[in-house]
Amino acid sequence: MAIDQIPIGRFSLMSHLSLKALRIYDRKGLLVPASKDRITGYRSYSVTQIGTGVAIRSLTLLGFNLDEIASMLQAKKNGDDERIRQIIAERRIQIGREIDRLHTIEEILQHQESSLELIPMSYSEPELKDISPIRVMSIRDKGEYQETIGRLITELCTVAESADSGPSGFRVAGPPMSIYHDGEYRETDADIEVAFPVLGRLPGDDDRVRVSVLTGGRFLTLLYKGPYMGIHEGYSRAYAYAAENGLSLGIPGRELYLNDPGEVPEHELMTEIQIPVLGESESR
Numbered sequence: 197m198a199i200d201q202i203p204i205g206r207f208s209l210m211s212h213l214s215l216k217a218l219r220i221y222d223r224k225g226l227l228v229p230a231s232k233d234r235i236t237g238y239r240s241y242s243v244t245q246i247g248t249g250v251a252i253r254s255l256t257l258l259g260f261n262l263d264e265i266a267s268m269l270q271a272k273k274n275g276d277d278e279r280i281r282q283i284i285a286e287r288r289i290q291i292g293r294e295i296d297r298l299h300t301i302e303e304i305l306q307h308q309e310s311s312l313e314l315i316p317m318s319y320s321e322p323e324l325k326d327i328s329p330i331r332v333m334s335i336r337d338k339g340e341y342q343e344t345i346g347r348l349i350t351e352l353c354t355v356a357e358s359a360d361s362g363p364s365g366f367r368v369a370g371p372p373m374s375i376y377h378d379g380e381y382r383e384t385d386a387d388i389e390v391a392f393p394v395l396g397r398l399p400g401d402d403d404r405v406r407v408s409v410l411t412g413g414r415f416l417t418l419l420y421k422g423p424y425m426g427i428h429e430g431y432s433r434a435y436a437y438a439a440e441n442g443l444s445l446g447i448p449g450r451e452l453y454l455n456d457p458g459e460v461p462e463h464e465l466m467t468e469i470q471i472p473v474l475g476e477s478e479s480r
Contacts, residue, residue, distance in 0.1 A: 201231060201240040211249030218249075226266055227252060260287060293343055300423060300462060317422025317463070319430045322437040327470065329412035330370070334391035335404050336377075340384050342424065345374050348390035355405055356392060365396030373452045375410070389448075415470045416445060423462040427451070430469050444474040 208215055221227040222239065227248055229239035241249075248269065255265045264283055271279035333355070335348045349372055359366045370393030377387040391410065398407050416438060420430035438445050454466040 202242065202246075204229070204239040204241065207241040207246075207249065210246055212253050213249055221252065221262075224262055224266070226262060226269070258287070259291070290343075293346070297342075297425075300425065317420065317426040317429055319421065319433055320419040322416055322418045322434050324473065325415050325417045325470075327412055327415050330393050330410050331395070331407065332373075332391035332410055333394045333398055333405055333407050334375070334389050335406075336387070336389040338385045338387055341386055341388065344386065344388050345390060348388070352390060352392055352405070355398075356394075359398055366398055367395050369393045369395045371452050371454050373450050375448045375450050377448045379447050410450075411472065414473045415450075416443060416473055417471075418469045420467045420469060421463075422465060424457075424465065424467070427467060427469070430467070434469055434471060438471075446472045446474040448472075 202210070204215060204218060207213075208218060213221070218227065218239070222229060227245065230242035230245060231240045232238065233240075251269070252265055255268065260268070260283070264287070268280055268283055271277075271283075333352065335351055337344055337348060339347075352372070356368050373391050373393075375389040375391060377389065394407065398405070416434055418430050418434045418437075420427050422429075435445065437443075449472070450470040452468040452470065454468060455464070457465055
């Protein structure tokens with residue numbers, strides 16, 4: 197073996213990357229061994245790859261996923277400092293959201309003793325409502341629920357603020373809402389549309405924003421009060437009510453956010469859940 201060839205075991209110790217991780221990085225093209233034995237498949241690395249291995253280890257500890265790490269390594273190779281700054285900025289935003297989530301959990305636990313009802317929340321009894329069609333501006337995307345909803349609301353607010361002062365008569369005419377197009381709970385790729393009720397004409401041309409009319413008809417509704425992380429309790433009660441009363445519920449369901457998390461504490465947040473009753477809705 198040449199002096200410059202480092203066996204995979206020794207390279208693992210030098211870089212603090214496990215053998216399993218090194219094999220994954222090889223398959224992903226992230227850190228391909230300098231050589232492989234054609235008969236045994238045994239991997240060897242070069243001295244110049246130590247820095248890359250250490251960088252991957254550091255970025256992994258900072259929470260970057262493999263796609264982000266690959267992008268950063270390629271950007272470094274290309275001298276693209278702007279791309280590196282962009283990826284780091286996106287990671288900082290993710291960390292900020294996670295910090296906020298953990299603060300919420302810590303505050304909830306701080307005020308509990310032995311009760312299993314850890315999330316301070318309440319909800320009204322479900323009721324049936326006839327809801328009229330409503331004209332909205334909206335953006336639709338996929339992702340994790342809380343992150344995607346927050347991002348799309350911010351994006352829509354930016355569009356609305358830039359259009360609100362124009363001569364078109366455009367204005368937001370109601371609370372923001374989320375519309376869930378999946379028929380099941382999805383952890384990271386939920387199909388979510390965020391919408392604002394609007395009046396007037398939306399000026400400008402933004403490919404991501406569309407204006408449409410949401411379905412009217414009969415909906416099962418429930419008013420939930422408390423942190424967003426506990427809203428599943430409201431859905432559980434709504435679906436139990438539907439089963440008790442022989443109702444078939446469909447999609448897409450909606451959530452209307454009746455107050456601002458920036459203005460009231462989390463336990464005071466008010467969300468109206470709306471789920472269409474099958475066979476009783478108008479077409480969109």
